[in-house]
Amino acid sequence: MSQDREPVWAVVTPVYEDGDSFASLCRDLARLDAGVSLEVLAVDDGTIGAPPVVDAIRDAGLAGRIVRLKRNSGHQTAIWVGLAVAASEPRYAGAIVMDSDGEDRPENVPQLVAAIGTDCNAVVARRGRRTESLPFRLFYRLYRRFFRLLTGREIRFGNFCALDRRALLRLTAMQETRIHLAAALIKSRLRRVEISCDRGARYDGRSRMNFYDLALHGIRAVAVFDDAVLTRMGAVCAGAAVSGVLVFMAGVVLKLSGQTPPGWLTFVTGFLVLVFLQTAILSLVALIMNALGYRSPADLDAAAASLILETETTGLDSSRDA
8 A cells, every 4th residue: 555645544443452463454354455554553552460561553554653641540541542643643533443353344444434525524433233142232223322312412423434625624633532532533523434344353351341431431431421410410400499389389288178087198298308309419529520521631642642642653754743
């Protein structure tokens, strides 16, 4: 592939304790004819035991780099750092975001890149046939319904996507990208196309994601739309307050008319006081979370750079790495 004739795209892939799978991904990427020149931009998310090595890129016949983070920062933060590095280099026409474990199939990359056009800034992979366990699929369905209930929006895709230059620059300017890439894509209002892609089999081992990780991932997606969630929670709390007042007034009327047993009004009043307290506490927590969500770094590029320990490159000109 000639980098002089073809646009150069970065393949942003987070890696954590999975160096063997990363090597397999590099070999598969080298066999692709994506219509663009691909450069690997791996983000080592604080790996200790089985880190990705730059030789895996070189041996596959590709050019690229491994950006090593100072500590384990999490999957979404690693993606955000990789996108920030790609956005900082004008020579990249776009970026492909994919996991390094094989579940995001490299053979789908040409399809995603080809769908990018003047009327489309981002192409995302909507999962077709899935290979996960039944509990995972059930939880994923619950997560999608939970997300729609709280935000009023539909989410049907994950991190596997192709982003043109405009999308790359916009997403790296959004603090939400470091929280949850897919939700940030929805919030960005970029022109987006969804393509059905089956999930692939892992190259090696089993997924390290447990129920806690899945639940946290879902909560982070909702947190991106904290303003919408806060509005809906406020409406629910207001409805609960109005309902409580109406029930109390009805109880007073029934008490005065002698249609209630002794102590009934006291019980209802105590119950409504608890409802009001819970509503107030819930509203306060929502407001605090909303306020904390806007405490983002003033300079997102500097924040991303502060997480980087070192960068190893292969096949790149020294002038490009400067």
